[in-house]
Amino acid sequence: MGAKHRNKGWALPPGSIYLFFSGSKDGEKLFRQLQHARGLSSNAVNHIISNWSSQWRIHFAGLTLLAGYLKRIHQQPDYLLKLEQPQIFMANYLEDAISQKCSDNSVKNQRCALSVLLKFMGYSEQQIHSDLVKQLLRKIRMRLRQTDKEKQIWDLDILLNYIKQQVPLLEQNLLSIQQRRAIAAIQVMVFTVAILAELHRAVLFRTSKDEYIIQTTILKSPQRIAEFKICKIPDERICPLRWFKSWFAEREPDIPNKAQELWRISHAERYIQADDLSKAISAVMQSAGISKTYSVTSIRAAAITKLLKHNVSSVKIDRFTLHSDTASTVRQYYDKNNNVEAREVLGQTEEELDNEEDEEQERTLLEEIEHERSNVEQRMLSPVGVLSPGLSHLEFSKTPQWHSHHSIIVLH
DNA sequence: TCAGTAAGACTCAAAGCATC
DNA sequence: GATGCTTTGAGTCTTACTGA
Numbered sequence: 001m002g003a004k005h006r007n008k009g010w011a012l013p014p015g016s017i018y019l020f021f022s023g024s025k026d027g028e029k030l031f032r033q034l035q036h037a038r039g040l041s042s043n044a045v046n047h048i049i050s051n052w053s054s055q056w057r058i059h060f061a062g063l064t065l066l067a068g069y070l071k072r073i074h075q076q077p078d079y080l081l082k083l084e085q086p087q088i089f090m091a092n093y094l095e096d097a098i099s100q101k102c103s104d105n106s107v108k109n110q111r112c113a114l115s116v117l118l119k120f121m122g123y124s125e126q127q128i129h130s131d132l133v134k135q136l137l138r139k140i141r142m143r144l145r146q147t148d149k150e151k152q153i154w155d156l157d158i159l160l161n162y163i164k165q166q167v168p169l170l171e172q173n174l175l176s177i178q179q180r181r182a183i184a185a186i187q188v189m190v191f192t193v194a195i196l197a198e199l200h201r202a203v204l205f206r207t208s209k210d211e212y213i214i215q216t217t218i219l220k221s222p223q224r225i226a227e228f229k230i231c232k233i234p235d236e237r238i239c240p241l242r243w244f245k246s247w248f249a250e251r252e253p254d255i256p257n258k259a260q261e262l263w264r265i266s267h268a269e270r271y272i273q274a275d276d277l278s279k280a281i282s283a284v285m286q287s288a289g290i291s292k293t294y295s296v297t298s299i300r301a302a303a304i305t306k307l308l309k310h311n312v313s314s315v316k317i318d319r320f321t322l323h324s325d326t327a328s329t330v331r332q333y334y335d336k337n338n339n340v341e342a343r344e345v346l347g348q349t350e351e352e353l354d355n356e357e358d359e360e361q362e363r364t365l366l367e368e369i370e371h372e373r374s375n376v377e378q379r380m381l382s383p384v385g386v387l388s389p390g391l392s393h394l395e396f397s398k399t400p401q402w403h404s405h406h407s408i409i410v411l412h
Numbered sequence: 413t414c415a416g417t418a419a420g421a422c423t424c425a426a427a428g429c430a431t432c
Numbered sequence: 433g434a435t436g437c438t439t440t441g442a443g444t445c446t447t448a449c450t451g452a
Contacts, residue, residue: 055425061436105437112424129423141422195440197427219426273433278428297428297440 027063027113030077034121037081048120062113065106069093086123087130090114094136104140111137154290156302159186162288164237170246177265180247182280185263187240188214189281189299192228196281196296200274201259202228212244214262 028049035045049056070077083089093114097107115128163183169175175183188199194216202216205227212230232241252266263272278296285299286292 052425054427057435058425058437103437109437116424134422195427274427275429275433295428295439 026067027060027065030063030067031060031117031120034077034080034117037078038121058109059113059116062106062110063117065097065102065110066093066114066117069096072096080118080121083118083123086118086127087132090118090128090130090133091136094133098140107137107140153298153301153305154294156190156299156306158290159190159285159288159299159302160238162284163187163243164235167237170243177247177250178280179284180243181263181265182277182284184240184243184247185277186281186284186299187238187243188228188230189296190303191230191233191240193300193303194226194228195300196278197274198226199228200263200277202262203257203259204262210241212241212248217259 031049032042032045035048036042040048052059067077070079080089090111094107094111097110102110111133118128119125163186166175166183170180185196185199188194189196192199198216198218199214202214204212205215206213210232213227214230215225215227218226230240230244233239236242247265251264255261255264255267260272263277265272281296281299282292285294285296290298
């Protein structure tokens with residue numbers, strides 16, 4: 001909500017509406033004047049409007065069309081104050097929109113905007129959400145419903161591997177601060193599974209050697225404050241904290257620690273929008289070889305898909321992603337690759353499945369052995385042998401005998 | 413027939429994207 | 433940057449199903 005609009009006043013004595021609509025702000029004027037006519041103060045209306053984050057723009061676009069309709073049927077706005085049968089008005093208005101060849105989305109938005117307006121004017125739920133209007137819009141709703149289709153999600157490792165490849169450039173100072181910021185933003189998205197807009201309006205809450213904590217507001221209901229940790233992880237090449245520090249330490253000091261300033265690099269740099277951050281992240285994704293058709297949002301989907309693939313429980317994912325209902329959200333939107341596996345399983349007989357399972361186990365074991373062989377060889381060459389931290393649970397016989405896999409490794 | 417529950421539909425808001 | 437449109441997400445209500 002711009003200050004320009006907030007400060008216009010629009011003061012009129014309650015109960016009187018004198019208005020001629022002619023501009024793109026007519027929807028906002030209509031909303032303000034109808035609320036004012038009912039006795040609501042300008043300040044109260046301002047507060048109501050400013051408490052919408054972005055939806056007001058869509059509502060007012062819809063109400064602008066409503067203002068045009070009132071003009072066409074030669075009615076003043078106060079006509080809406082005393083509707084005996086609001087559902088009839090809604091149906092006639094929406095029918096007019098349909099016959100004016102408005103798009104399905106436009107009709108849907110107009111209905112939504114009108115419902116909100118009438119609700120704010122005190123009409124009952126029953127009158128606003130009538131079966132009459134529901135029936136009128138049945139086909140439009142059907143057309144707008146998302147097609148139930150399979151959509152593959154890219155493998156998160158593609159992006160992580162690409163970031164690993166950038167480490168030498170980072171170490172040689174060959175990456176610009178903007179590039180480092182974009183990669184850091186990706187890392188934070190991957191490891192916090194936060195929405196870009198939430199990260200964009202975050203503030204730095206607390207820092208320590210091993211973690212930075214950022215705090216943000218979640219505007220999707222239930223609206224709340226959330227903290228995300230940017231932590232160290234074992235693989236330094238893709239450590240979000242390392243990448244975050246790599247650009248954050250170089251940004252100009254004294255940039256205020258307030259919402260929407262976190263990602264700003266300098267005072268000279270113009271205010272960074274969520275869109276700018278989104279474009280920078282998309283550029284990195286494309287450099288990594290991820291198709292342009294995938295949006296920034298897909299990072300979240302890829303991260304959750306990877307968690308599901310590695311059998312992280314739904315409850316854990318639920319907590320991690322701050323979703324309220326994993327069953328209906330994560331399953332529906334993120335677990336998109338499982339269909340392929342499901343088809344493979346359905347298309348195979350028990351015998352083939354058993355064999356495949358054995359082969360898979362064999363393959364994993366062989367990989368582990370091969371990895372350990374190189375470690376042991378390295379240890380034999382070096383006077384101080386060190387087990388890699390991730391495989392410290394493995395115990396080796398003192399004399400390696402590579403012919404028999406199972407005799408070498410004892411799993412605890 | 414009824415109560416409990418699961419699944420689906422509807423609504424509204426926020427976020428994201430494309431285009432000018 | 434403004435605007436129109438689509439996607440994502442959650443709350444609430446309705447419908448379908450199941451077993452007693």
